[in-house]
């Protein structure tokens with residue numbers, strides 16, 4: 474039963490036809506029943522499966538108490554009421570999660586509520602279980618194991634102190650409050666010691682587990698930050714040469730496989746040395762950053778722009794035909810020509826850009842070969858007077874777009 478429950482609880486959302494055919498005929502029925510019980514929503518399914526597992530555990534506890542009562546060791550009336558109240562509690566928790574009502578709260582899985590109420594029920598079970606009260610200790614242990622992985626450190630600390638308090642009361646009631654329940658005080662003390670040990674150990678493990686989970690997250694975050702730093706250009710915020718080389722190889726292989734057009738453009742600011750010499754290096758930096766923003770505002774989200782180095786940029790345009798790419802680059806060129814960067818000191822700086830662009834030749838051309846042709850086209854653009862777009866392979870486009 475539990476095996477079926479676990480298999481169907483964590484099954485993938487979609488199953489292929491082949492897999493479904495391989496299943497025995499009853500599996501469809503079981504799956505439908507599981508879907509009805511746990512829903513098909515992945516998050517809800519996890520929450521409900523945990524609460525159903527906790528409920529099965531509590532039902533085992535109830536069954537054990539019923540056996541104890543049947544053996545005449547516990548008051549049947551008390552056990553009866555305990556069973557009814559616990560069952561109603563389990564149904565209420567299941568309903569709150571299944572209906573989606575619990576999603577209004579911070580903890581939609583109701584883990585904390587379930588663990589605190591389970592600890593309370595176990596303490597009550599200790600009181601009413603008579604001389605068989607020892608059976609409640611393993612139940613408490615299993616409940617606490619759920620807490621180790623499901624509670625925050627603060628919640629777990631609450632459970633620690635609450636557990637000590639509620640079991641302290643339960644042990645006192647069982648020891649001194651019930652005429653039929655008394656046992657040697659030393660045995661009660663031994664129970665209390667074991668309960669405190671269990672609660673404290675589980676709290677310790679919870680803190681360790683969460684600390685290592687946090688450390689793992691921090692390491693993953695640090696690795697992600699490091700990776701981001703390694704592929705970003707600090708000045709412009711664009712991707713850098715290293716990233717562009719990686720992407721060029723990946724995209725190059727992909728488009729060759731899928732026979733899609735791929736364009737690479739090299740963009741180089743004109744007479745940038747003059748800007749540095751006239752306005753200073755800081756002003757040059759601001760021009761580079763402003764240029765990056767201008768170009769980024771014109772390209773599509775699927776295009777990738779990177780700073781290749783110095784005042785040189787590379788733009789990769791996937792699935793783009795030569796005429797469309799050249800038209801876009803022409804708009805970029807015009808926008809750069811139009812924009813004016815006003816410096817704090819009052820000086821206004823204008824720049825122009827020369828652009829060489831090439832389309833990947835189907836067959837065996839590598840992205841590096843493509844880049845070389847784009848670079849040659851850029852050289853041609855510079856040679857023809859700058860501030861223009863030159864396409865490497867003129868047969869792809871009737872005319873080279875050239876403006877002065």
Ligand SMILES: Nc1nc2c(ncn2[C@@H]2O[C@H](COP(=O)(O)OP(=O)(O)OP(=O)(O)O)[C@@H](O)[C@H]2O)c(=O)[nH]1
Pocket residue numbers: 708741742743744745746747749753754755756757758761782783784855859
């Ligand atoms: N401010 C600034 N300048 C840089 C940076 N990287 C490179 N440069 C400068 O960019 C200038 C590039 O000069 P050149 O290669 O002669 O090119 P150019 O002056 O743009 O001339 P053409 O490309 O032929 O139009 C050099 O003066 C570099 O020092 C940077 O990060 N910031």
